[in-house]
Amino acid sequence: MSADVILEVRNLSKTFGGVRAVDNVSLSLARGEIVGLIGPNGAGKTTLVNLMTGVLPATSGTVIFEGLDVTRQKPHQAARRGLARTFQIVQPFPDMTVLENVTAGTLFAAGASSIRAAREEAREHLQFVGLGRLADTLARTLTLPDRKHLELAKSLAMRPRVLMLDEVNAGLNSGEIDAALDLIRRISARGVTILIIEHLMKVVFSLSHRICVLHQGALICQGKPAEVAKDERVIRAYLGSRFAERHKGLVGNG
Amino acid sequence: MTIRDNRQVVGFALVGIGVILVALLPWLGGNYAVRVATNICLFVTMALSWNFIGGYAGYPSFATAAFFGFGAYAGAILQTRGMPMLPAWGAATIVTAVFAGLLGFTILRLRGHYFAVGSFAVLELVKLAASTWTGLTGGGTGLNVPILAGGPEFAGRVFLYAALGLALVTFAAALYVDRSRLGFGLRCIRQNESAANMLGVDVDRLKIAAFVLSALFVGTAGAIYASWVSYIDPTDMFSILMTIKVPVMVLLGGAGTLFGPVLGVVAFQLLEEKIWSSFLEVHSGVLGLVIVLLVFALPGGLLRLLERLGRRRAARAAA
Numbered sequence: 302m303s304a305d306v307i308l309e310v311r312n313l314s315k316t317f318g319g320v321r322a323v324d325n326v327s328l329s330l331a332r333g334e335i336v337g338l339i340g341p342n343g344a345g346k347t348t349l350v351n352l353m354t355g356v357l358p359a360t361s362g363t364v365i366f367e368g369l370d371v372t373r374q375k376p377h378q379a380a381r382r383g384l385a386r387t388f389q390i391v392q393p394f395p396d397m398t399v400l401e402n403v404t405a406g407t408l409f410a411a412g413a414s415s416i417r418a419a420r421e422e423a424r425e426h427l428q429f430v431g432l433g434r435l436a437d438t439l440a441r442t443l444t445l446p447d448r449k450h451l452e453l454a455k456s457l458a459m460r461p462r463v464l465m466l467d468e469v470n471a472g473l474n475s476g477e478i479d480a481a482l483d484l485i486r487r488i489s490a491r492g493v494t495i496l497i498i499e500h501l502m503k504v505v506f507s508l509s510h511r512i513c514v515l516h517q518g519a520l521i522c523q524g525k526p527a528e529v530a531k532d533e534r535v536i537r538a539y540l541g542s543r544f545a546e547r548h549k550g551l552v553g554n555g
Numbered sequence: 556m557t558i559r560d561n562r563q564v565v566g567f568a569l570v571g572i573g574v575i576l577v578a579l580l581p582w583l584g585g586n587y588a589v590r591v592a593t594n595i596c597l598f599v600t601m602a603l604s605w606n607f608i609g610g611y612a613g614y615p616s617f618a619t620a621a622f623f624g625f626g627a628y629a630g631a632i633l634q635t636r637g638m639p640m641l642p643a644w645g646a647a648t649i650v651t652a653v654f655a656g657l658l659g660f661t662i663l664r665l666r667g668h669y670f671a672v673g674s675f676a677v678l679e680l681v682k683l684a685a686s687t688w689t690g691l692t693g694g695g696t697g698l699n700v701p702i703l704a705g706g707p708e709f710a711g712r713v714f715l716y717a718a719l720g721l722a723l724v725t726f727a728a729a730l731y732v733d734r735s736r737l738g739f740g741l742r743c744i745r746q747n748e749s750a751a752n753m754l755g756v757d758v759d760r761l762k763i764a765a766f767v768l769s770a771l772f773v774g775t776a777g778a779i780y781a782s783w784v785s786y787i788d789p790t791d792m793f794s795i796l797m798t799i800k801v802p803v804m805v806l807l808g809g810a811g812t813l814f815g816p817v818l819g820v821v822a823f824q825l826l827e828e829k830i831w832s833s834f835l836e837v838h839s840g841v842l843g844l845v846i847v848l849l850v851f852a853l854p855g856g857l858l859r860l861l862e863r864l865g866r867r868r869a870a871r872a873a874a
Contacts (some may be wrong), residue, residue, distance in 0.1 A: 354753070380755035388753075394746040405743050408736060410755030416739060435562060 307332045307494050308463050313362030322348045324518035328432040331456055335495045337509030341539050346498045350465045352536050354379040380410040383462035387469050391448040395441035399451055402440050405457025423458055430454045447475045465496045470504055566814040577719050581712050589711045595824050596718035600776045602804045602816035603725045609802055610767040610810035611738055613745030618674040619801045621681045622770040623777040624792035626651045628692055628779025631700045631787055644778040650769050651774025659766040683791035697788030700781050714783040725772045733813045741765055803846050809856030818857055
């Protein structure tokens with residue numbers, strides 16, 4: 302592939318017992334791209350992210366980051382390389398302050414020179430996601446939208462090259478989603494490559510340059526949002542015919 | 556932030572006063588007081604050590620007595636074979652730390668209760684080895700360690716200062732860890748190990764470091780103890796009571812804090828002395844009951860209680 306590829310998976314599979322959770326998936330992310338990853342529940346989206354960040358070992362296939370085979374990396378190595386991810390279910394350190402939560406990322410993944418330097422850098426990330434005012438509150442007291450923002454700040458703290466966002470918008474109301482969309486665009490503008498897992502079609506179709514569709518572990522389609530929205534297999538497996546009708550307009554400008 | 560700094564100043568001041576008192580004890584109190592203080596210093600070492608793995612990292616280890624006994628046997632065996640006391644202590648420290656490091660690779664894969672049970676098994680295994688390897692350890696008849704020359708009073712002082720010095724070194728290590736990257740990483744591990752890993756914390760390496768730290772100075776403490784009491788046997792050295800007492804002391808004071816373990820040891824020892832004298836017949840039962848009450852009623856330990864009282868007073872003063 303072209304030199305612009307930052308992350309690539311080749312023939313990646315993961316089986317749990319007899320279930321093929323990820324089935325021979327090959328895809329690549331170009332530098333600076335925003336790629337949407339969609340598919341029904343249980344399609345293997347989160348498993349795929351887990352394979353790419355070393356959380357789970359792959360059954361077969363390879364993961365290549367910046368030309369380097371990273372298939373067997375441990376999660377902390379992925380983090381230090383700049384492969385960051387957020388969790389579908391937010392995982393703050395509950396009894397630490399918001400600032401300390403983010404400092405963990407700047408200290409361990411981004412390799413800040415001292416705890417003090419890490420804390421200063423963490424403050425900037427908190428400002429960026431709009432959590433500056435909550436720096437000294439305990440993470441467990443945050444509301445859901447704030448927790449989602451904290452999760453984003455933590456992953457930004459890792460100075461990511463590729464950021465995988467696993468349903469960062471689930472459970473937010475539409476005003477909050479607009480703010481989140483703006484935030485993701487600003488992250489992308491910093492040159493971060495983004496893989497976004499989403500069930501909210503409004504988010505995926507308006508953000509993504511390209512969309513990949515997983516179904517029963519296999520990649521059944523990838524392409525520009527407008528093409529994907531019209532794809533018969535995708536409509537049958539996931540979107541439904543009503544969506545295709547209703548959202549012709551939405552994807553037109555994608 | 557400033558309130559916290561003030562509290563730290565108070566903590567350091569109290570530790571300083573405690574150190575001076577213990578150092579002057581040979582002139583202030585009798586042999587009994589010196590013995591109690593030596594004991595307290597050894598327990599402070601063990602409590603601060605346990606705090607690395609059980610407090611900061613949140614891994615409930617029951618291996619403390621295993622390391623204590625291991626260090627005691629290592630020191631005693633070397634001393635009976637002619638090594639002078641101080642080098643024997645140093646060697647016992649190193650051997651215990653290496654033992655913990657090797658052990659850590661295997662049992663730190665276990666989490667939560669499984670780890671607790673695994674660490675308990677270590678205690679039983681080491682005890683079994685000490686009881687059956689008669690050629691090396693003397694088996695059930697135990698080992699006699701050469702008695703320090705110079706009379707009991709002199710020896711009492713030597714062991715008091717050795718235990719005090721060791722407690723201070725351990726405290727310095729705890730202070731360093733508390734403020735370092737290692738301590739920060741361990742706190743992350745306690746709260747959410749997989750999230751910590753995902754944020755770039757090398758959890759395996761940090762856990763092994765904490766486990767080795769939880770054994771290192773305990774090994775020295777065991778060796779000092781062996782030289783001090785000059786006779787060791789398996790049941791005394793690998794006692795289940797001790798392996799439970801140390802975590803209880805830390806929980807009593809406040810786990811995962813710098814001063815909590817020190818406070819816990821002092822409070823526990825005072826409590827034990829009091830109960831020992833008042834309930835001679837049933838003291839273990841009463842002590843057990845007190846432990847259960849304390850752990851359930853004081854989940855954050857005495858340190859948290861003091862903090863809460865201080866905050867309430869500050870709020871009342873403000874109103």
